Each structure stands twice: as structure tokens, then as C-alpha cells.
Amino acid sequence: MISIALAGKPNVGKSSFFKAATLIDVEIASYPFTTIDANHGMSHVRTKCPCKELKVNCKNCIDGDRFVPVELIDVAGLVPDAHKGKGLGNEFLDNLRQAKAIIHIIDASGGTDAEGNPADDVQFLEREITMWLHGIIKRHWTRLSRKAHLKPRLQASSRGPIEQVLAELLAGVGTDETQIKIALHNMTLDVDKPTNWSDEDLMKFADEIRKISKPMIIAANKIDIAPDECIQQLRSLEKEGRTIIQTSAVAELALRMADKKGLIAYLPGDSDFQIKAVDELSGAQREGLERIRTLLKIYGGTGIQLCINKAVFELLDHIVVYPVEDENKFTDKNGNVLPDAFLMKRGGTAHDLAYMIHTDLGAGFLYAVDARTKCRVAEKHVLEDGDIIKIVSTK
Numbered sequence: 001m002i003s004i005a006l007a008g009k010p011n012v013g014k015s016s017f018f019k020a021a022t023l024i025d026v027e028i029a030s031y032p033f034t035t036i037d038a039n040h041g042m043s044h045v046r047t048k049c050p051c052k053e054l055k056v057n058c059k060n061c062i063d064g065d066r067f068v069p070v071e072l073i074d075v076a077g078l079v080p081d082a083h084k085g086k087g088l089g090n091e092f093l094d095n096l097r098q099a100k101a102i103i104h105i106i107d108a109s110g111g112t113d114a115e116g117n118p119a120d121d122v123q124f125l126e127r128e129i130t131m132w133l134h135g136i137i138k139r140h141w142t143r144l145s146r147k148a149h150l151k152p153r154l155q156a157s158s159r160g161p162i163e164q165v166l167a168e169l170l171a172g173v174g175t176d177e178t179q180i181k182i183a184l185h186n187m188t189l190d191v192d193k194p195t196n197w198s199d200e201d202l203m204k205f206a207d208e209i210r211k212i213s214k215p216m217i218i219a220a221n222k223i224d225i226a227p228d229e230c231i232q233q234l235r236s237l238e239k240e241g242r243t244i245i246q247t248s249a250v251a252e253l254a255l256r257m258a259d260k261k262g263l264i265a266y267l268p269g270d271s272d273f274q275i276k277a278v279d280e281l282s283g284a285q286r287e288g289l290e291r292i293r294t295l296l297k298i299y300g301g302t303g304i305q306l307c308i309n310k311a312v313f314e315l316l317d318h319i320v321v322y323p324v325e326d327e328n329k330f331t332d333k334n335g336n337v338l339p340d341a342f343l344m345k346r347g348g349t350a351h352d353l354a355y356m357i358h359t360d361l362g363a364g365f366l367y368a369v370d371a372r373t374k375c376r377v378a379e380k381h382v383l384e385d386g387d388i389i390k391i392v393s394t395k
């Protein structure tokens with residue numbers, strides 16, 4: 001499952017976001033460092049299920065809205081200089097290892113920052129992650145650079161020793177060799193003489209690796225209490241090419257809880273909700289819900305689902321594909337309609353999907369069938385978002 005980390009300064013609402021998105025009951029409090037050990041839980045991306053378009057009766061979505069699992073990690077609050085160990089920083093940063101993307105939560109109300117300018121918070125986390133990665137590389141650099149320097153390159157264009165050495169070192173922080181190659185490609189380092197790289201080179205490399213392997217979007221949280229000027233300041237960051245999503249974790253949490261209790265009908269990502277049990281609501285509850293409705297009208301939603309969707313579909317460039325065993329009925333062998341939904345990196349092939357389902361299915365791959373067109377497709381066929389695929393294999 002894809003892992004996405006919720007990171008940011010203490011008290012900005014990471015655990016509230018996590019609880020709203022996973023419905024796991026974690027500790028939330030109005031003082032910093034409430035969370036010490038990271039929380040892990042399952043949330044979902046929301047997508048359109050193909051069942052409506054195909055006019056088949058599907059039991060794996062909610063009225064045409066399909067929720068596909070992703071993992072969220074609620075990381076303890078980070079403070080400036082966390083990479084030097086400030087506020088248990090190093091341990092906390094280690095929770096970002098498995099994360100494929102980061103939702104950086106900041107307090108749009110300005111309540112968390114002494115100066116009250118949430119825009120300043122944005123760079124701090126990028127810097128901490130770069131410094132953390134730099135620390136990991138530097139700790140082993142003398143030994144590793146020598147090792148790479150001595151090994152001859154196999155062929156001019158093949159995998160070079162430094163890529164290999166860095167890939168081994170950085171596998172633990174969730175970075176793969178392709179990402180390392182891209183990072184090196186973006187720089188002008190002499191890959192044949194890593195012992196000549198300066199500390200500044202290593203720092204730039206760490207920053208490059210951070211951008212590639214820990215892509216980030218910003219959740220400007222607490223918009224329900226944020227003054228207009230703070231929201232405007234944050235908007236200006238969009239001009240710098242950053243993605244900012246306005247969120248209210250408390251509003252999402254209230255809606256999810258009310259939905260769970262049957263008081264309202266609301267799905268994560270909806271831009272409105274319906275009151276179902278008017279009689280069971282107190283005056284104060286109704287007022288609270290109407291205040292949230294006003295917020296939804298202004299922002300188009302609470303922003304929580306939008307953050308998760310953007311992280312997976314835009315930052316990580318994933319698509320959803322639906323494997324089936326019966327390409328005519330779109331079912332598995334038990335008649336379950338559109339039984340599974342897989343997230344895969346855009347550019348993935350039918351053969352890649354076979355391997356994702358089962359190693360045997362991948363190893364014995366013969367061909368695949370596009371269930372929409374009933375056409376056979378070959379192993380190199382690149383899948384599109386929403387594709388429904390039957391794999392034919394010898395096993």
C-alpha cells in the first residue's frame with residue numbers, strides 16, 4: 001500500500017487530519033507534542049467507480065464513488081533543527097522513511113507560529129528533510145565514496161557504481177535507484193569521482209533527492225478560524241509553484257462522526273451533506289453543522305480528501321485499475337463485480353499489473369484483455385486510469 005506522511009510543526013492538526021481520514025481514535029490535544037509515537041492507519045483515495053458507466057451492479061463502491069486504500073502516517077510534531085535532534089527530531093524524521101509523499105500540514109490561523117506568518121513555515125520542513133537526508137549520506141560518505149571510486153564502471157551507459165552505492169544507502173529512506181539517477185542527472189557532479197564531491201555538493205544532492213523522493217503538498221489547516229490575511233499570505237506561495245490546499249480537519253472530523261452516527265449523510269470529499277435525523281440533533285449541533293456547511297460552500301469541501309487524492313494522483317502520478325477474471329461480466333470467479341481496485345504508477349503495463357496481483361500471474365503471463373473493448377492486449381500495453389483488465393496466464 002502507498003504510504004503518505006502527515007508532517008509539520010506541533011499542534012497544527014496532524015492527528016486531527018489523521019483521525020478524520022482513518023476514523024482511528026488517536027490522541028488530539030491543544031498542546032504541542034501530543035503525539036510521540038507515529039500513528040499508522042488506513043485511509044482512501046476517492047475515485048469514480050466504472051460500474052455506473054458500465055451499468056453493472058457493484059457492491060464495492062458507494063453509489064459510484066470508489067474508495068481505494070492508502071496508508072497514512074501521523075508523524076510527531078517537528079521543530080526547526082529537528083535534524084540535529086531538537087525536540088526528539090531525528091527519531092521523528094525517521095518516521096518519514098516509508099513515506100512516498102508528504103502532506104505538510106501548517107496552521108493557517110497563525111496560532112502555531114510566534115510571528116504569526118504561516119507562509120514562513122513552508123520552507124522549514126523542506127529544509128529539515130534535506131538536512132536529515134544529508135546527515136544520512138554524510139555519515140557514510142567517506143567509506144562509500146571510496147568504494148564507488150575504486151569500482152570501475154561496467155559500461156559507459158550502464159548502472160554506475162556511485163548510483164549503486166547511493167541506492168543501497170538510501171533504500172532505507174524509501175528512495176530507489178531511478179530516483180537517484182534522476183537526481184544525479186539534474187546535477188553536474190562528476191559521477192566517476194565521488195571522492196571529489198564537496199560537502200556543498202552532498203547538500204545539493206540531498207535537496208534534489210528530497211524533491212524527487214519525498215514530494216510534498218501543503219495543507220493549510222484550521223481555515224475555519226484563520227484570518228483572511230493569513231489565507232492571502234498562503235495564496236502567495238502558489239505563485240512559487242507550490243500546491244496549497246485549504247483544510248479544516250475539525251470540520252471533516254465532525255462530519256465523519258455525524259455520518260457514522262447516522263445523523264447526516266456525508267462522504268469524504270463531498271462539498272455538502274444532508275441532515276438525516278433532524279430530531280436527534282440539539283440546537284447547538286445543528287448550528288455547528290450549518291457553520292460547517294457555510295465553510296464547505298466557500299472552499300468546496302473540507303480539503304482532507306482533496307489532499308489525499310492530490311498526493312496520490314498528482315504528486316505520485318498514480319492511476320486506478322480494476323483486474324477482473326470474467327471480462328464480460330466484470331467479475332471475479334465468484335461473481336463479485338469489480339472486486340479489486342489497484343493503485344499503480346502511470347506508465348505501468350498489463351504485465352506489471354499481473355505481477356502486482358500475484359508473482360505467479362506475472363511469471364506465467366500470456367496476454368491480457370481490455371474488458372471494455374474485449375480486445376487482447378500485449379504485456380507491454382500501458383494501462384490507463386480506470387482500465388478493467390483480465391490477465392491470462394499459464395498459472
Ligand SMILES: Nc1nc2c(ncn2[C@@H]2O[C@H](COP(=O)(O)OP(=O)(O)OP(=O)(O)O)[C@@H](O)[C@H]2O)c(=O)[nH]1
Pocket residue numbers: 009010011012013014015016017027028029030031032033034035036076077078221222223224225247248249250251
Ligand atoms: N479550529 C480548528 N482547530 C483544529 C483543526 N485541526 C486541529 N485543530 C485543533 O488543534 C489542536 C491540535 O490538534 P492535533 O490534531 O492534536 O495536532 P497535532 O499536529 O497532531 O499536534 P502534535 O501531535 O502535538 O504535534 C487541537 O486542539 C485540535 O482540536 C482545525 O481544522 N480547525
Ligand SMILES: [Mg+2]
Pocket residue numbers: 014015016027034035074076077
Ligand atoms: Mg498529533
